[in-house]
Amino acid sequence: MFSIESSTFxxxxxxxxxxxxxxxxxxxxxxxxxxxxxxxxxWRHQVILHINDGSDGTYDWAMEQEIDHTYSPENIGICYxxxxxxxxxxxxxxxxxNDDMYVCPAWDHYLDEAVKEAPGERFYLSGTLIEPRxxxxxxxxxxxxxxxxxxxxxxxxxxxxxxxxxxxxxxGATWPPSLMHKNMWELVGxxxxxxxxxxxxxxxxxxxxxxxxxxxFQGVSKSRVFHFMxxxxxxxxxxxxxxxxxxxxxISSNAFMNHYLKIGxxxxxxxxxxxxxxxxxxxxxxxxxx
Numbered sequence: 001m002f003s004i005e006s007s008t009f010x011x012x013x014x015x016x017x018x019x020x021x022x023x024x025x026x027x028x029x030x031x032x033x034x035x036x037x038x039x040x041x042x043w044r045h046q047v048i049l050h051i052n053d054g055s056d057g058t059y060d061w062a063m064e065q066e067i068d069h070t071y072s073p074e075n076i077g078i079c080y081x082x083x084x085x086x087x088x089x090x091x092x093x094x095x096x097x098n099d100d101m102y103v104c105p106a107w108d109h110y111l112d113e114a115v116k117e118a119p120g121e122r123f124y125l126s127g128t129l130i131e132p133r134x135x136x137x138x139x140x141x142x143x144x145x146x147x148x149x150x151x152x153x154x155x156x157x158x159x160x161x162x163x164x165x166x167x168x169x170x171x172g173a174t175w176p177p178s179l180m181h182k183n184m185w186e187l188v189g190x191x192x193x194x195x196x197x198x199x200x201x202x203x204x205x206x207x208x209x210x211x212x213x214x215x216x217f218q219g220v221s222k223s224r225v226f227h228f229m230x231x232x233x234x235x236x237x238x239x240x241x242x243x244x245x246x247x248x249x250x251i252s253s254n255a256f257m258n259h260y261l262k263i264g265x266x267x268x269x270x271x272x273x274x275x276x277x278x279x280x281x282x283x284x285x286x287x288x289x290x
Contacts, residue, residue, distance in 0.1 A: 002076050004084050009066040011090050016043035016108065017179065018089035022081040023099040024052040027061060028150055029230055030099040034067075042109040045095070048088050050081035075236065077197025083190045086182075094185050096176040100230040102153075103127075103177070104162040110223035111179050119270070121181035123216040124209055126173035127223035130162065138264030139172060139219055140227075141165050149228060162224050170219035171271065172263030175202045177225045180209070188212050194248075200241025203253045207245075210260060215271045217261050246287040255283035 019037065023030050034047060049069035051058050062069045070084040086094060093115070097103075107127055114125050129140040132148035143165065147153040188208040195201040206217065245253045257263040259274040274280060 002072055002074060002080075004070055004072050004076075004080075006070045006084070006088060007063065008068045008088055011046055012044035014044055015046045015091050016112065017093045017095040018046045018048055018086075018091045018182075019095040019097055020048050020050070020082055020085045020089070021097050021099050022050045022052065022078045022085070023058060024075050024235075025054065025056040025058065026099050026230065027056050027058045029228060030058065031061075032150065033097065033099050033101055033103075036102045036104075040103050040105045040107060042106055043112065045108065046090055048085045050078075050085040052076060052081060075197070077236070079191040079193045079196045079198050079201050083193070086185060086190055089182060092182050094180055094182050096178045097225075098176050098227070100228040101129075101177060102155075102158070102226040102228075104130075104224040104226065105159065107177075107223045107225060110220050114218055114220045114223075115179070118216050118218070121183050122212075122214045123180070123218065124173045124184075124206060124214055125179040126175065126219045127177040127179075127225045128167060128170075128219055128221050129177075129225055129227045130158075130165070131227045131229055133229060139170050141167055141224070146226060149230070153226075153228075158226055162226070163222070165224075167221045169221045169267035170263075171217060171265045171267045172257060172261040173217040173219050174206045174257070174261065174263070177223070184209060184212065184214065195239060195241055195244060197236050197239060198241075199239050200245045200253055203256060204241075204245060204248070206261065207249055207256055210256075216269070217271065218267050250284055250287045251280070252283045252287065255280060 051069050051071045052075040068088050131140045132144045134142045146158040191201050192204050259280055
């Protein structure tokens with residue numbers, strides 16, 4: 001059993017997005033993240049934190065700054081945390097952001113423009129991450145020219161060069177920074193809490209959207225966000241999300257990302273139904289053994 005409290009304050013006029021940020025005793029990164037939202041956004045937004053624990057001063061600081069938030073005295077993970085924070089959302093669009101991200105200028109404008117091109121409410125968008133280390137993710141821009149932590153971050157260089165790095169819109173939007181319509185969030189039931197504390201909850205949400213008829217999974221190249229890659233997951237007991245995903249959906253997460261969402265390929269609009277081939281059949285067979 002756990003308890004969740006909430007506090008809300010005045011909504012910024014003409015707020016565009018409700019930005020949900022789960023945080024767990026990571027106050028220096030969180031402050032920088034919110035500074036970047038205030039300084040580099042074209043629109044006003046509603047920021048909603050879910051504060052796990054908050055004993056590092058995060059809770060008191062959020063109250064002093066009058067930031068909308070939900071709060072749990074212990075770490076309840078991102079699934080419960082995001083679901084709780086979403087209950088406070090007052091705009092039509094939910095934006096998911098990590099507390100160790102720094103948004104670049106006009107990041108929200110380019111997502112807003114992409115919304116206008118998407119088919120109604122049935123879309124899922126991601127901004128494009130700039131990361132200092134290569135993890136093999138074809139959807140991120142990898143460069144160490146801007147530093148890799150709070151002490152080495154060259155903010156001026158980042159702000160002058162973030163938009164000079166070549167990239168293109170990509171298929172397979174799945175993880176933060178990500179944007180969806182609030183109606184679609186409610187339709188699929190938000191985050192699946194059986195994946196708590198959160199491993200593989202991102203592809204699970206994408207699969208739920210796919211099952212609900214979403215075929216527009218766009219990574220927006222011009223919406224750029226620097227990611228410090230400060231891992232909180234090393235501090236928690238990880239769920240076996242890989243196996244959970246296979247048992248739930250009858251297919252591996254990798255197969256879903258590659259064959260359904262065309263992860264990392266150039267974005268070409270509405271995705272087709274996946275072609276049945278031996279790779280998909282093999283993945284479904286393995287899922288029965290999981």
